[in-house]
Amino acid sequence: MNTFCTRQLMRSDFKKTGCRNIIGYARRWKNNRIDEQRMKYMGADKPAAEWILLNKGKVKMSGSNKWISSFWDFPQDNFSSDFRLTHIQADNTEVSSTGFRYIKNLAYIQTASFAQCRYVDDSALPHLHGSADSGSLKALNLSKTSITQHGIRQLAELKSLKHLDISDCKGMLDIPFESELPDLLDYLKSELPKCAIILHSGKVLEEQM
DSSP, X not given: OOHHHHHHHHHHHHHHHHHHHHHHHHHHHHHHOOOHHHHHHHOSHHHHHXXXXXXTOEEEETTOOOOBXXXXXXXXXXXXXXXXXXXXXXXXXXXXXXXXXXXXXXXXXXXXXXXXXXXXXXXXXXXXXXXXXXXXXXXXXXXXXXXXXXXXXXXXXXXXXXXXXXXXXXXXXXXXXXXXXXXXXXXXXXXXXXXXXXXXXXXXXXXXX
């Protein structure tokens, strides 16, 4: 293939890739932007559930064992104050740390899974404290996310946790096993003695009753 054709193909691929990146960024911004007025008017639970659904995740609400995965199955007009968000399943979605502001005041959330969410990093974690402070958050999955060692240490503040998966997140992959990892794990065990923690090596720090 001559040089002219090669350059034309490269320019074409660049335009396509650049367009996809812009579209993807715009979609993530739209689906993770915060609507303060809606949170003020509706309370914490419904806007948080809508955020997850917009990003192709699933939710469970109090009083039901059924996963809701679309707005068609979600109550739109009448929303009971007793209808609380209890479970989040957002694995491999485009939820970002910005959107975590939706879940900072959830008082009834029991489990939340964000495995393989590459746009979730350390800045998301402070918004989990409100749910943990209420004592409701028991299981959290942050495997294969972008949280770092600093973020992993912040997780020690989530005292209500019984199960924590941090396997293959950025912080675990970046830690030299023989040097810093034992100190970090000892810290987590001391701060979360009743929590089973899953590591990237497949090892589980067992619950200590």
